[in-house]
Amino acid sequence: MAINYLYPDFEVQRNESRCITCRVCERQCANLVHHYDAETGRMTSDESLCVNCHRCVSLCPTRALKIVKTDHVFKENANWRGEVIQDIYRQAETGGVLLASMGTPKPYPVYWDKMLINASQVTNPSIDPLREPMETTTFLGKKSTTIRRDEQGKLITDTTPQLKLAIPIMFSAMSYGSISYNAHKSLALAAEQLGTFYNTGEGGLHEDFYRHGKNTIVQVASGRFGVHPGYLNAGAAIEIKMGQGAKPGIGGHLPGSKIGQDISKTRMIPLHSDAISPAPHHDIYSIEDLRQLVYALKEATNYTKPVIVKVAAVHNISAIASGIARSGADIIAIDGFRGGTGAAPARIRDNVGIPIELALASVDERLRAEGIRNQVSLVVGGSIRSSADVIKAIALGADAIYIATSALIALGCHLCRTCHSGKCNWGIATQNPELVKRLNPEIGSEHLVNLLTAWNHEIKEMMGGMGINSIEALKGNRLMLRGIGLCDAELRILGISHAGA
């Protein structure tokens, strides 16, 4: 056996005085970490297999388990850190691209945490959401630029198609394939109950979920998996995915092992074939090509669905967004570089793109400078973690928010970041039927509904504190934000003052 340079990252600590050998840990670990030793009547574990997903920890009825970071170290080196060395070992051994999942774990600045929210004192009153109406209804879509009237002088109230959201938060794209049937079902049920939308991602729409169409955004990505007229017309809106925050510049990858019968049928590709989306759309090499696709989709749906164009936050995002706004898109979705993924090359995930906060601020400002902000709605995602992040994003200028990682966490995800292994113990990022059934959509959807209901309560409380009783008065209201510990360049880009100023 060759030398194994890699020492396990975690240690499984079992408190023997508490373990009742119920073996739930063993039964629930798809990575086969735990074993029952019949001879000793004790549990044992192979920590080299552990991904730290906490399934065993969460289910252990006597809290006999915990997973700790190993204290095994390399010789201290601020430059050649342990993780850097280990990556080199891995690549030296495999010759492959390092794969990773979910958003980047690297310690980049999180600007949400460097902005503070305002509240009213004396000169105007805060508003109590328990006693006064507090409105979070949001419409997404192009707004009219001129008022038109009929012969009697009455307003003509036709608009281009709009999405009406009861709360300014939607579930962003996660394909059937990257996540399980039950995860999709949980999202669909929750979106319906909450009066918002979930997004199919690029993997088509399972026939069982057509019934949730009015709360569904159907995605068209470069692989065009599962795209047909029925699909386009099934949803409330169509999203063209140009890029994803976690992996700008490349397409999605779903290994053939995950392409079972149902997914093969939904994606309209052969059983067990790899589903590799091209990096670009091969019919979009420039902005004028995008316009053609936007209008092709509008034609296909008889101009009844708003078209969203989703792009990754990259360096030139404001110019790109301005181009998209003029391409006929109704909504622009921007995905920041901390956004999640089911699988991405680690180097791309950790090094390509820019934070959503800066992208949002600069896009909103650019669209206003060009006088076209009202022609397009702006939805942002890429690691929105709480209601406070939502408030800050809207105050910076977003119309609505996309969440995905937060939603998965509500479904039980513990961010072990091994989705690409396909062995998700929580039944989310897997197609193994035995694992998929671990996510009961009845529980999943309830958790999602609870999460967003809780966030909406908090949003209302914070809005009330600011003396704002309708979400539209918060949109782009950057005076409600102050920076903390930010330099002049960051403040300028965010368009906010420093705390105290």
Added chain:
Amino acid sequence: MDGYHQHQYLEGEVRIPSGCAISGIIDRSGKRFSGSDAITSISVMHDRSNGLGGGFAGYGIYPEYEDFTALHIFYYGSEAKRKTEEFLEEHFDLINLSKIPTEKHRAITDEPLIWRYFVMPLPTKLASSQLDEDEYTARCVIRINKEIDGSYVFSSGKNMGVFKAVGYPEDVGAFYRLDDYKGYSWTVHGRYPTNTPGWWGGAHPFSLLSYSVVHNGEISSYDANRRFIEMYGYACTLKTDTEVITYMIDYLHRRQGLTLEEVSSVIAAPFWSTIECKDEEERNALTYLRNTFASMLITGPFSIILGYNGGLMALNDRLKLRSMVAAEKGDKIFIASEEAAIRIIEPNPDRLWYPIGGKPVIAELYTTGQGGAHGHQLPVSGL
């Protein structure tokens, strides 16, 4: 700032919330009356101001020049005046120009040069701009205020004028000798800013073309409104609520052609739950307006009186977080922050009511509109 002298923040450098008193009177028969009633009314609410700003808008005061725009301008220094007049000569025919007559008042100090011009756009310039007269004038006014340092156009309407200064409003009225002017409607404002030494341009009413706004409140939607309206060529240089409200009304009423009721249902939009209860046609219209102009919704407390040629509109925020009272006596409609400010000039109104939040009270000359004080009214109460 030189580190030794403490920096004083000037208007426009920082955002200035303020509390205030407002009052407005219109005689719907068109009979003109002097500014003294407005002065008397506002003087009752002395404690709602703090001496850092007061002002008046009078309509129908320049009948002899009714076809010309009356520009009232503050100059801080002769250089500003020279540059501005050069600009005016380039863009307008100057029909008449003079200093605005004032009377020295011991409470009114540090006055700038205050000039008045009656102008009309140069026909060739206007034609080549491809704009209508109002838009042309508005753009010139915004340009002077934005670009010429030390110069500030504070009134730019026809047959109307704004008079304002740093001081208590009753003293400001005396300073401008408003007894000498006669108009069919007047609005007046006493200001209670929280953190400014007071600048003459920062006093209210705030005005663009013939729209003037007096406002009491502090709107929480300010930056959302400002950043939206600035997309359409306006520059909010003063960082005050009244400025942004005036621009929004100008945009919605003049440029988009909305009626004043429609303007109200944008800036003080009914709650969605209220809209849901309306019949289909009204629901569609209200939804359309609220959605289309979502960023022009004003939240937070406000009570405003909008003056325009031929009428007044009073409007409260939709929660009615600021006091506002209306009354009627014969042809006259009165609106004020406090009932006392009405009773001091009209002790026995035919009726008196407290307008509901978000519902406009519109009073127009019989010759302009229907002439009623329509909009929402409550039966007289609290008498």
Added chain:
Amino acid sequence: MKRVYVNEAWCLGCHLCEYYCAYANSGLTDMVKALKDKVIRPRLTIEQEGTISFAVSCRHCTEPLCMKSCIAGAISCKDGLIVIDQSKCVNCYSCIMACPYGALMPSEEQVMQKCELCATNSHGQPVCVQGCPNKAIVYEER
């Protein structure tokens, strides 16, 4: 009447219900103390074949065959709840023969035991239901 129902679609075969059952009926307040190094005798059992599994426990039948078969009069029905008075049980196993579900079994003391919906222990509510991680066992009115 509320009863315990199972939905095998969501049963993960994790057997936690069995352990919670054994703990609930142990009379102890510490699960570790109750179950550590013991052979558990739960009143419900997971039936498993291949990938299909589900928990089996007393249905609290409206016509309980166990009750009819009991020669000692130890089994009775209280408001629909089928309970066993272990002090009367004579270990004849008639009930085991009669129950079509296999819902009765000998206890540690050899007398028969059965699920009493935790109504007769200190928990009051079926603990297997509370302990199921996937709502594969529910306690509801149907």
